[in-house]
Amino acid sequence: MNFATPALAQALVQWRQAPAHVTRAEADNLVFETRVGAVRWAYFEDFAKDADGAETLRRRHIDYRREHVEVIDVPHTFQRAFQPAELPQYDDHQNIARVESLNRPLQLIGWSFAELRRAFDEKNHAMLDKFLAQWNLSGDERPSFGGFAAELADDIEADDWPCRLRDRLGLAHYAARTGPVPVALMIYPMRDVVAALEDPATACAFTVPTVLDSEPWPYFFPAPARLPYGRAMPLAPIPSEDLLLAEILHCRLRYRRDHLVKIGEIVTPLGDLDIRALRNHHLMALRLAADDETFGEEIP
Amino acid sequence: MTAAERASGLYRHPWLETFEREPAAAFADFIAGYALVHPYDRADRPDAARMLFSHLPADDPAMRALDGAVLVWLEQRRRSLLPGSPAKLQRFVAEVAETFEIVTALRLVTTATELRRRFVVWNEWTARLVIAPARDARAAYWRMLASTQPLVADAATADAIIDLEPFWHRLCREAGNVLPLHYLDIGLLGLRRLPHPAGNPDAAWLAGLGHWALANEPTGAEFKAEWLPLKSLYPRAPQHWRKLVGELLQTRAFRDIEPPGWWRCDRDLAPLGRPENLRRIQNLTSPMPVDCQRVIDRLQPELDRSRSDIDTLLNDHRRYLEATGNPEFFVRAIHMLGSAMLRMTGPDHTRYCRFAEELAREGLGWQPDNPFLWSLWRDSLEARGAVEAAELVGWEFIRRDPANADARTQLARLLARLPDRQGDAELLLEETIERFPDDAVARHQLAELLIAEGRLVDARRVVDAAIAASATDPITWAISARLWSNASDPARAMQAVEQGLAIDTANQFLRSFAAQLKAGQTLPLVSAGLQGQLPAAATPTEAVLPEGVERRGRLRRLRFAAEQGERQAALAEIEQVLAEEPGFAYAALLAARQRAWDDAGEHLPGFAVAFEAALAAGDRAKLEALAERFPRLEALTWVARAVLGDAEAAERVSHWLGRDEYEDKAVRGLKERLRPLLRVIDGGADAFVTKRPAIEQRLRDANEATLDDYLAAA
Secondary structure (H helix, E strand, C coil): CCCCCHHHHHHHHHHHCCCCHHHHHHHHHHHHCCCCCHHHHHHHHHHCCCCCCHHHHHHHHHHHHHHHHCCCCCCHHHEHHHCCCECCCCCCCCEEEEEEECHHHHHHHCCCHHHHHHHHHCCCHHHHHHHHHHHHHHCCCCCEEEEECCCCHHHHHCCCHHHHHHHHHCCCCCCCCCCCEEEEEEEEEHHHHHHHCCCCCCECCEECCCHHHCCCCCCCCCCCCCCCCEEECCCCCCCCHHHCEEEEEECCCCCCHHHEEEEEEECCCCCCCCHHHHHHHHHHHHHHHHCCCCCCCCCC | CCHHHHHHCCCCCCHHHHHHHCHHHHHHHHHHCCCCCCCCCCCCHHHHHHHHHCCCCCCCHHHHHHHHHHHHHHHHHHHCCCCCCHHHHHHHHHHHHHHHHHHHHCCCHHHHHHHHHCHHHHHHHHCCCEEECCEEHHHHHHHHHHHCHHHHHHHCCHHHCCCCHHHHHHHHHHECCCECCCHHHHHHHHHHCCCCCCCCHHHHHHHHHHHHHHHHCCCHHHHHHHHHHHHHHCCCCHHHHHHHHHHHHCCHHHCCCCCCHHHHHCCCCHHHHCHHHHHCCCCCCCCCHHHHHHHHHCCCCCHHHHHHHHHHHHHHHHHHHHHHCCCHHHHHHHHHHHHHHHCCCCCCHHHHHHHHHHHHHHHHHHCCCCHHHHHHHHHHHHHCCCHHHHHHHHHHHHHHCCCCHHHHHHHHHHHHCCCCCHHHHHHHHHHHHHHCCCCHHHHHHHHHHHHHCCCHHHHHHHHHHHHHCCCCCHHHHHHHHHHHHHCCCHHHHHHHHHHHHHHCCCCHHHHHHHHHHHCCCCCCCCCCCCCCCCCCCCCCCCCCCCHHHHHHHHHHHHHHHHHCCCHHHHHHHHHHHHHHCCCCHHHHHHHHHCCCCCCCCCCCCCHHHHHHHHHHHCCHHHHHHHHHHCHHHHHHHHHHHHHCCCHHHHHHHHHHHHCCCCCCHHHHHHHHHHHHHCCCCCCCCHHHHHCHHHHHHHHHHHHHHCCCCCCCCC
16 A cells, blocks of 8 residues: 555655564555555545654554554444455355453453363353453454464364464464463354344454554565455464465454363463564465465565 | 573563663553564553563562553543543543553552552542443453452551452442442452451452342342352352351341342252251351440540450451441441540540541441441541541531531531631531521521620521521520520510420420529520630641542532632632642532533543533533433433423423432432422422522532542541
């Protein structure tokens, strides 16, 4: 995408010249993005119009996410008025898989991870229902990232599923460098999400993730428009485009007990990542998958 | 990084260096999401904070800096105006709530202690930061208080923090009625995290759950959904629960509940339904008034010699209180014992007064609306010479309980004893007579004050007005008799005595007056009760009041001054208070009343401020919107709309005045005070026009009483 406002265009150029690869990657995502609707992009451009340099533009991106995506009403992501990047077609009987950090909901209810794990292992329905009710109540309407359970089946079955899913879904913020991260694996059918959508006339349930749906984040990589889904960037260089994992966003779902499939901890600390290598490999895979050599640009 | 690095605690994120250089600014960037904390940029702020700090020891410089920076950031937020746009406001609330989460997650003891020490201030502020369950900074604040109780108890000196136990019980009772149902979990969390429970640690939260059920009458399924998860967290033998539940259900508050009550859903507790099983469980008993009287009878001039008896009595009460959540007996004992302590005139008079003061405050934690405890608090301050503090407590008592004429006459009595304050006492009594025309006490108190000042003609006028208004009692007639007697008219004096004896034939004063008049003597002019008490009875001394009480007391006094003609000076002071603390609701309310509050800068005022602004502007649409937002206080908006000429609202007020039902304290007080005013009117809208000033004044009193008052005396 390009800014029409010269000052913003200049700020973005400046941002991309940052020496740190992670910082440049964040700016690259704005440039590589093709799926943001014209109305939404114009809104964002107006929202960011006061930005006069790389850092202020970055901050306006964060502000946009905080004020229009991470919200308690319908996020821009799904509003039809903003021309969302809606999934073209899908069978709503297939299952979505999503990894959720449990630190906040556990603190909210005042339980330890061990207490929750015991309740889960013992199938203590009263406790699990209580936990989910509290968690649901505290959640806002921000978009949820998810992959398809069928594509992740091997990882889900593995003993070290928390770490494998973190790495495959690109959840670098669950780095576990200072301690284990308690997580839950949630699996639920797409039709449950469709049913949760309050007003299909004004909002959609599923979209392809775009750069404006996250804060500046080097582990996000926009997918070329030719691909029908987003593609999660894993935390290890992928050797082939066959391993690109479909990634979607969906609107808020209130979890039920049957959605909570596994509970575990991410214990393996994330090592230092070579973001340049990760992104360049991912870009190559995307180009091959989309058969579009012109998409994106490597980090030199 | 390696596991070895993690285990050794050597891992430090590079951003920590930036943070330590300028902690306050860096934290502001962090919570806004701007800080470069790769790869935690995408994590929610509390999660990111955990990953950056949680492995560091408490004495690490970064941890210490964080503890300070969080408090600075919160203070800055509290003193700033709320954002205008809904998008920015929801973000503002989210960031505040996330910061409270961080305090808990990282055990920031200094911040947690300070946030608790100034509960009244933070509570008032966060009360405005409730948009939705997912954007509720008040819930986050309360949850932080609940979770950090053990942390704060370990770190703070006992007198630096307030006891939150009554607050958690109140949350449990009000969850599902006054407050949203999900606040029950916070109340129960608070009771589960009490740092030093006096008795069985499970009893307190069990009582909280019981009182929630009592107040809300949940279905079996609803109760089960709350009880079973808690029971699972505390693995105990069934007998343990049967004992605690059995004890609870046999207390007075639950006398209408047939055991096992709501616990019928749990087969472990079903045996409680059989009387023989219940009989085996010993009744919990509270000390009785006779026990309290025994301690009072044995009070020694030296406090230390009585201390053991007093502590034993109070601790027995506290144990009962914790296990039952029922403060009825405790506050009654406090009032009895505290009043007796004020009468101890020996060497430890001041210590006894301070003790009574502490007890009054402890009792008010449990029953914040108890008028006897407010009186005890005020009187204990006065008795040890802390008259300024006593006066402020007296004003706050009036603000909180505008339907209570005694609160006013008692304060007037205090003012009358102070040098140069008789004028204020007189004005307060005149105002009280205007607001409570049927109250005989205010009238004869004013007459006594005027007699003491030698203004006998004015006193006669006050007494005659009382007689004309039929607001008399034996004392009114006694005063009348004294005035006539000293005006050399013994016949009319005797007539007055006879009128008084017709009300109370056994009245000793009047009988004595009759005897004196028959003997041809002149009655004493000045009341024996007032002689020797002017000016103040004790040497003035200082006292530190809880912040909320002091601030509101000062403002209530300022309102009084403004209404007595010092409007400009009062307004200037209110504006100064608001400049220092823009979120101070009572100051904003008073400014709004004077049309000096700018609602362009505030987009989420509480009910009281918004109501005052809407009333001052005559804005019916805003009043209707307020009724939707605060249905509990809807009656106030009907009255306001009726005053503004809305016939439909007048009709609704008329019906409402005729009904008796459970209502919010402020609404109930308004109803009590409107009924006599509108009693001759049969639903006619005209009354609202002809009596508008008086109705508006009652409405404003009621509105002030709606201000949040949790732990007012804390």
